[in-house]
Amino acid sequence: MSQRTGSADLPLHGGRVPAWLSDRMTALGAVMCEAIIHHYGRDELLRRLAHPFWFQAFGAVMGMDWHSSGITTSVLGALKRGLAPRARELGLHVCGGRGKHSRKTPGELIVLGDRLGFDGAGLAATSRLVAKVDSAAVQDGYDLYLHGFIVSDDGRWVVVQQGMKGDAGTARRYHWLSEGLTSFVDAPHSAIEGETSGEIVNLTDARADASRAAQIELLETLGPDAIAREMAMLERGSTMPAPPPPQMTLPHLTMPERHDVQASDVVLPRLRGNLAAAAECGPKDFTELLQVPGVGARTVRALALVAEVMHGAPCRFSDPARFAFAHGGKDRHPFPVPIHVYDHTISVLKTAVSQAKLGQDDQLHALQRLDAESRRLEQFATAASFERVVAEERVQSTSYGGRSIFGWEHGDAKTA
Numbered sequence: 373m374s375q376r377t378g379s380a381d382l383p384l385h386g387g388r389v390p391a392w393l394s395d396r397m398t399a400l401g402a403v404m405c406e407a408i409i410h411h412y413g414r415d416e417l418l419r420r421l422a423h424p425f426w427f428q429a430f431g432a433v434m435g436m437d438w439h440s441s442g443i444t445t446s447v448l449g450a451l452k453r454g455l456a457p458r459a460r461e462l463g464l465h466v467c468g469g470r471g472k473h474s475r476k477t478p479g480e481l482i483v484l485g486d487r488l489g490f491d492g493a494g495l496a497a498t499s500r501l502v503a504k505v506d507s508a509a510v511q512d513g514y515d516l517y518l519h520g521f522i523v524s525d526d527g528r529w530v531v532v533q534q535g536m537k538g539d540a541g542t543a544r545r546y547h548w549l550s551e552g553l554t555s556f557v558d559a560p561h562s563a564i565e566g567e568t569s570g571e572i573v574n575l576t577d578a579r580a581d582a583s584r585a586a587q588i589e590l591l592e593t594l595g596p597d598a599i600a601r602e603m604a605m606l607e608r609g610s611t612m613p614a615p616p617p618p619q620m621t622l623p624h625l626t627m628p629e630r631h632d633v634q635a636s637d638v639v640l641p642r643l644r645g646n647l648a649a650a651a652e653c654g655p656k657d658f659t660e661l662l663q664v665p666g667v668g669a670r671t672v673r674a675l676a677l678v679a680e681v682m683h684g685a686p687c688r689f690s691d692p693a694r695f696a697f698a699h700g701g702k703d704r705h706p707f708p709v710p711i712h713v714y715d716h717t718i719s720v721l722k723t724a725v726s727q728a729k730l731g732q733d734d735q736l737h738a739l740q741r742l743d744a745e746s747r748r749l750e751q752f753a754t755a756a757s758f759e760r761v762v763a764e765e766r767v768q769s770t771s772y773g774g775r776s777i778f779g780w781e782h783g784d785a786k787t788a
Contacts, residue, residue: 382441382543383629384536389436389446390777393702396714397434397446400678402454403721404430407736408682409462410728415551417464418530421522422549425689426681427532428627432695433681435702435709438637439627439693441543444534445470448520463525468499474519474533481521490527502531506546513537514544541629633706635758637693645750646676646697647761649742652749670772671716672742674698678717679743697761702777707765710772 389397408417420426431443434450452466459465465484468477478496485492499521507516514535523529531548628637650673677698680688693706699717700709724735765772774781 382444382545382627383439384538384541384543385437385440385442387442387777389442389449390702392711392775393435393709394446394450396718397436397450398454399718400434400714400721401430401447401450402458403718403725404678404682405451405455405464406458406462406725407721407728407739409464410725410736411682411740414462414464414524415528418522418524418528418549419551421532422530422547423686423689424545424547425692426686427545427547428692429681429689429695432692432701433677433698435696435699435714437631437701437703438633438696438705439631441534441536441545444520444532444543444545445518448518448532451522452520465523467521467523468519470518474503474517477519477521481523484523488525490523490525495521495523495527495529498529499531502548503533506533506535631703631705633693633696633701633762637691638697638758639691639694640758641750641753642688642691642746643694643697643758643761644753644756645746645748646680646694647673647756648749648753649745650676652745666712667716667720670710670713670768671720674710674713674717675720675739676742676746678721679739680746683740683743697765700765700774700776704776704778706762708769708774708776708781710765710769711775712773 405417408420420430427447428438428443431447432438434447436443436446448466448469452469455462455464455466467480467484468474477499481495481499482492484490485495499519503516503519514537516533516535518532518534520532521529522532527550529550532545533548534543534545536543650669677695681695696706699714700707702709720735721739724739727734728736769781
């Protein structure tokens with residue numbers, strides 16, 4: 373069966389991602405996916421996309437608002453744009469999207485199936501059914517508005533879709549994974565992510581099997597009139613059998629409404645490990661990472677966090693805010709996006725992936741070692757405080773080409 377991996381509160385944010393960030397998210401997201409597929413294969417990338425904590429960290433490392441529901445839309449959009457030119461090589465395709473694009477998903481799947489030889493019509497039916505389950509069988513008050521369907525050449529897939537509760541200003545993201553899926557109505561979700569808002573009627577939970585069977589039996593034996601009478605008795609307070617035990621709560625990640633990143637949002641030993649690994653294994657030791665002109669210690673720091681997204685275990689992503697320390701955030705939290713650093717990160721990864729395609733894996737393996745060193749050093753690193761890291765980054769922001777939705781830092785008119 374698909375494994376549930378947790379839930380999280382997602383503030384509902386409007387607006388658009390500026391082109392200067394959207395283009396970079398497209399480039400970084402695509403090359404990171406290439407590297408993951410090179411190391412671990414397509415199925416592993418699908419598993420990660422089906423993990424809600426990893427998905428949030430993936431968006432944060434790309435410079436999106438670390439806590440926002442907009443991560444879902446922007447990440448799926450970036451992958452759809454970035455992976456399309458590589459689809460033939462990687463065997464991975466992103467369908468659907470937000471609003472009207474979500475309704476095009478079945479047609480896109482049918483076209484892909486005809487071209488690649490898998491059952492596109494069957495996957496189109498799956499797409500519709502998945503949307504129906506999360507909009508009808510899971511009655512949690514969220515209206516679906518986004519549906520992304522990522523499918524491989526061999527027909528394996530992951531679905532990421534999101535609903536909103538406009539009056540509450542919150543969103544909920546749902547993850548599905550085809551691997552191990554045996555039923556669309558019996559615990560099919562990889563995870564559900566969003567704000568806890570009281571009792572949820574989730575008829576897809578495995579413990580709801582008796583409830584599903586009882587509903588069918590009621591309809592067949594009593595009919596709608598008798599059911600209406602039973603409901604009236606309930607409203608008058610008539611005694612009824614004791615209710616079944618409540619459904620278990622998924623592990624929950626709370627994403628606050630505030631925009632600023634605070635120390636409590638980050639597992640500090642992990643952040644210190646990232647910083648220490650970059651400092652100790654940076655320019656003087658990791659020559660494999662430094663063949664791109666202009667790359668220095670700050671880029672290696674960003675690469676340490678990128679490397680963790682590529683290689684880290686699921687338990688490492690309980691604090692997605694930490695990954696915003698790679699390339700900041702478009703809303704200036706925890707600091708403005710360092711454009712020069714971001715571009716160097718993309719260049720290093722592109723070079724590493726290009727070399728790996730030629731059988732030269734030194735740079736990709738250097739990134740893997742950088743991630744391993746971060747985990748080792750987090751047991752010992754104590755120097756960097758959260759406040760100091762943020763303050764130093766803001767002081768250096770102009771020299772890094774800092775940019776946000778509010779413009780260049782200090783009126784810097786550089787191009788990027």
